């Protein structure tokens with residue numbers, strides 16, 4: 477399993493150097509702010525299945541969209557402003573989702589399914605909570621304000637970027653409630669996100685097989701980036 481850790485580190489180095497090479501310290505700050513806040517947020521209640529492999533995938537899930545925006549600046553320098561807007565939007569969305577998940581898991585008493593509105597156990601994909609939403613919005617504003625030096629001095633655009641972050645968080649919940657794979661164990665009957673349970677493959681009961689939590693994160697941050705680029 478060791479190479480996965482190296483893979484994760486390589487992914488982080490690739491993301492970090494791309495961002496720093498293209499945008500220097502001002503572009504790196506919101507990225508650093510996101511990663512520090514994401515790792516400092518309450519670790520104790522993180523889902524226990526987060527192994528080294530998931531950490532490596534997590535870097536890509538949250539880091540690919542902003543990195544692509546940096547590469548876009550290298551390829552099309554004439555569209556730099558638009559790509560920075562996409563960069564800011566994808567990072568802000570990643571932050572909103574991470575903050576919402578961590579705080580919601582730790583402190584929410586009640587969670588609701590984003591589509592049906594029914595009460596569901598917190599941590600269920602597609603579950604939203606008041607505390608989670610509030611914390612996500614706070615995370616969006618925190619990382620969003622760090623992206624301000626990258627954006628033209630229009631207060632409206634910064635506000636739009638933060639709203640995009642919150643929108644990305646909502647899209648994440650929506651995808652989690654619809655497309656994300658959900659499995660049921662054939663021996664213990666437990667339903668969850670893991671394709672393996674009781675040492676045996678579990679049956680897919682909903683969603684798309686390859687659509688796991690990281691894939692949902694990736695799609696949401698890529699969508700936020702695309703909308704951010706369009707706004708920019």
Ligand SMILES: [Zn+2]
Nearest residue numbers: 661664673674
């Ligand atoms: Zn089982």
